[in-house]
Structures are given as structure tokens and as C-alpha cells.
Amino acid sequence: MTYELYYWDGLQGRGEFVRLALEEAGADYVDVARGERGTPSMMDYIHGKHGYEMPFAPPFLKDGELIVSHVANILNYLGPKLGLVPKDEKSRIFAHGLQLTITDFITEVHDTHHPISTGDYYEDQKQEARARSKAFLKHRVPKFIGYFERIIAANPAKSGHAVGDGLTYVDLSLFQLAEGLAYAFPRAMKNFDKDYPGVARLRDAVAKRKNIEAYLKSKRRLAFNESGIFRHYPDLDQEPA
């Protein structure tokens, strides 16, 4: 059965965390809103035209009759099927907890450019965005990325991965975080590899995986842009703390 991924066309956004998992696993999937059926077919689900199981927002995944909404829920569902998480309950629950921490961090990344209102333009909340970005870069990046650095270091498997002795969807998401931060805040992230060597090594290892390397070179991997979560607004960047 072909997986159907529903997410906004034209940006990486939250959908990218799911895409990386599907690509790494070489899964059979279609990116529906980018295809012939387009965004309206996605909005039909959001607007409840297919009934009760309407997601609040993209991304969501359709697997046969099953609809799974929210990135972490999707990855928790796909993980065991795609071999992207160890199968034992303890590892799955731990990986899901890590992914939910990543989810929280992604929201904070988004709010660096939209601290007041998602419905308004960045330009209308630029001053507040500057203040929020400053606090984010000074306090939140070290708190979150430092946490993942400690997790990788403490992993009893000493594998360089976040969970167990092999690649999981958590690693793929950490790759995306590291890439996104470097795109959005190139100045502030100048010392990233020195400050977070474990995360940096993991990022590089993910980039070199055969399927990910092919994906990153493909047209399916859109470039980061200012419609996504990670946006490069030079005014929000700053020298490393």
C-alpha cells in the first residue's frame, strides 16, 4: 500500500520530518498536495469533507483507511514499520518522547519570526521577533540542542545515535534541526560543531546515508525558504553568545 503524505506544497515545513523518514526507508509514498490532486484534496480532509477524522492541520499521513495526524504521531506509527525505531516498547516510548521535545523546539523556532501572531506578517512583528530570537539563541538553543547532545553521549549503545545502536527517525529529525538552524541563523550557529559535536557528527552521518544523499540531491527536496519553519531573516541572526 502506498503511503499518502499530505502537506503544504512549496516549503519543507513540518512535513519534511516525515519525508526524511519515508525517503530513508525507501518507502512507497506520494506527496499528495504536490501532485495532480493538489492542495484542494488536502483541504477536503481539513474541512471535514471526508467526515469525522479531520486533522487539525497538515501534515497528516493516510495509510489505507487510517489517517494519522501530527509529525510525532506519524513517526511513532511509521517507525516500527520502516525499521526506524527499535521494536521494544521502552525504546519506542523513549524515542517518541524525544520526538515530542523536537516538536516543542520546532514551535519555538517558528515563533522566532512570529512571536505575536501567526496570522500577521513577519514585517508587522519584526521588533518582537528580534527580541524573541535573541532569547531563543541565547537560552533555548543551548537548552534543547544541549539536551540532545547529552542524550547522544549518554546512549548506552555508544553508537553516536540518539536511540539504540542504529539510525532512528529521531536522528533524521535532529539532522533537519541542525540544517535548519544553520540556514536560519548562520552567524549564531558558527560554533555549532564545536558546541554540539555529537549532534554535528550525527548530522553528517545522516547526510551521507545513501537514500538521504540521493533525496537531498533530488527535486523532491525543496530548498529552505521564507515560507517554512526555518527562515533566514538576517535581522534575527546575531553573533554567537
Added chain:
Amino acid sequence: MTYELYYWDGLQGRGEFVRLALEEAGADYVDVARGERGTPSMMDYIHGKHGYEMPFAPPFLKDGELIVSHVANILNYLGPKLGLVPKDEKSRIFAHGLQLTITDFITEVHDTHHPISTGDYYEDQKQEARARSKAFLKHRVPKFIGYFERIIAANPAKSGHAVGDGLTYVDLSLFQLAEGLAYAFPRAMKNFDKDYPGVARLRDAVAKRKNIEAYLKSKRRLAFNESGIFRHYPDLDQEPA
């Protein structure tokens, strides 16, 4: 086995969503940081003193050797055990998706009083908090609570519940959202029952459940206060849109 819930003492906060589930089910649990072992025993986990499986933040649940972090992860874990979600995969995944939407909403509630920096005082970001609250009350409350209203109405079981024909942890969380919003924004929520009759009826039905009623009267239910997620700052409240 006694469940151990770890969460900050002195506030309802995110821990309350787990507490409501444990209380409704009459589960055997201890609220560790509020007990003899106190907050330091919680911080030992956060600081990695028990090794690798360190949660990023409270709340987390300990069930024997298993540590489960993040509210939605905990409720997804406890749901089937406590009879607070239907056991079939489709319902569990759908309920988890709803809970993750609730999670996102809770973050937005928090950011009404802390739009710039979690590390700074409300008083230092009061003006921005006013702007964020205005957008939140005008756009985000209708979007989120309206969504749950539609979910309840579209539930094929026509049970008045969010999922299936009986109470789930999602209903308990919606009760907490409705109560919290009314506490934080009493003026803006004046028409809540008229605007969201399904959610309002569900809130009242939850409040009347035997175990919840007893819990709400007990000393274990702390009052809402200005250390929690839902804070009553009159400056942030406003007339209904």
C-alpha cells in the same frame, strides 16, 4: 504497581492533564515532587543522575522501570491501561492526534503571557503579551476550540464525547482547557457556552463524574494560579470578539 507522576509542586500546569486521567480511573499513583521525596528527586531524573533516559522536562511518569515523558506520550501510554481510550488502533491514533493538537494549544496559552522569553518575567513582556493575547483570543481560541466543537459534533457515536461512545483522556483534557480559559480570560470567555455548546456540555459532564467531582473538592486539586499555564492577568483579558 504504583504509578509515579513527576511534576512541579505548587501549580496545576501540564501535570494536571495526567492527574485528571489518573484520578478519573482511580489509579494508584503518587505525585512525587509534592511528597516526601520532593522536587530534588524529580530534578535528579532531569539532570541525568539516573542515566540515559532523562526527560527534557516534567511532567514524566514512572511505571516500574519505564519512564514516559510528555503529556501526550503519557496519556497514549496510560489510555488503554486505565480504560480511557478505545483499544483499537484507529481510535488510539486518532485520540493521540487530538491530544497533540491540545498540546499545541497549551503552548499557545502559555505564550499569551510569555511571548518573548520564558526566562523573563511577565511584567517585562507585558505589552507584547497584550498583543499576543489579543490575537490568541480573536483567532486561535475559535480555531482550536471550534475544531474540537466540530469533532464532538461529527463523532459518529453521537455520544457527546470526542472519541467513541465513552469518556477518554481527550475529554478530560478538554475539560481542563475550558476551565483554564474561563479562569484566565473570564471576560473574553463570557459566551463560551453559547459559542461552543458541545465542549461546554462535555466540560459539565466531566465535572460531574464521581471521581472527578471528588478530586476537584480534594486538596490534591490545586487552584489555578499565576505560576501555571492558565494565568489570570486582567490586562490580557478583553471583551468577547
